[in-house]
Amino acid sequence: MSSDPARAFRDTIGRFSTGVAIVTTIGADGPAGMTTNAVASLSLDPLLLIVCFELRSRTLEVVRASQRFAVNILRAGDEELAAVFASKRVGPEKFEALTHHRWREEHGVPVLDRALAWVACDLRELLPGGDHEIGVGEVVRTGTGDDGDPLVFHRGAYTTVAH
Numbered sequence: 704m705s706s707d708p709a710r711a712f713r714d715t716i717g718r719f720s721t722g723v724a725i726v727t728t729i730g731a732d733g734p735a736g737m738t739t740n741a742v743a744s745l746s747l748d749p750l751l752l753i754v755c756f757e758l759r760s761r762t763l764e765v766v767r768a769s770q771r772f773a774v775n776i777l778r779a780g781d782e783e784l785a786a787v788f789a790s791k792r793v794g795p796e797k798f799e800a801l802t803h804h805r806w807r808e809e810h811g812v813p814v815l816d817r818a819l820a821w822v823a824c825d826l827r828e829l830l831p832g833g834d835h836e837i838g839v840g841e842v843v844r845t846g847t848g849d850d851g852d853p854l855v856f857h858r859g860a861y862t863t864v865a866h
């Protein structure tokens with residue numbers, strides 16, 4: 704390993720391409736959400752998925768209170784949306800930036816009309832994971848949009864799938 708193990712790890716694991724999703728929820732101060740790529744399917748029986756929340760994430764605190772969240776899978780071309788939700792604007796302001804993209808509530812959590820697909824979950828557990836907490840979500844409702852291409856995160860940059 705190089706002299707900077709964290710950098711070497713990021714460089715290595717960054718070659719494992721992922722999708723990009725906005726994790727959303729609603730709290731006392733309105734909707735909240737953040738851009739994520741540490742999302743994975745966990746179990747089919749029962750239906751579970753995981754989201755890894757950085758401890759500093761404000762969305763984590765809202766999810767802890769609301770006990771539910773949605774995973775909104777982004778489509779190719781939605782880099783600007785990803786940037787807004789990766790910012791430190793307050794939650795409702797992030798949603799106000801969605802001028803061309805409406806959202807609605809499904810199972811009490813915000814679902815973006817523009818999402819390629821979405822999954823609404825009840826929070827089952829928050830497990831410790833170093834500087835993150837691993838949110839285990841029980842899948843309650845799912846939806847798919849059209850067959851558009853996904854936004855992909857690879858080696859620290861956005862790309863999409865090749866046909």
Ligand SMILES: Cc1cc2nc3c(=O)[nH]c(=O)nc-3n(C[C@H](O)[C@H](O)[C@H](O)COP(=O)(O)O)c2cc1C
Pocket residue numbers: 723736737738739740741742755756757758759760761762763785788789790791792794856
């Ligand atoms: C491509 C990308 C992927 C990200 N993945 C995650 C993630 O999986 N978990 C996480 O906690 N933060 C992730 N982040 C960082 C959060 O989006 C960022 O810290 C955001 O400001 C959190 O917002 P909040 O404090 O309003 O919750 C990611 C950022 C980008 C650009």
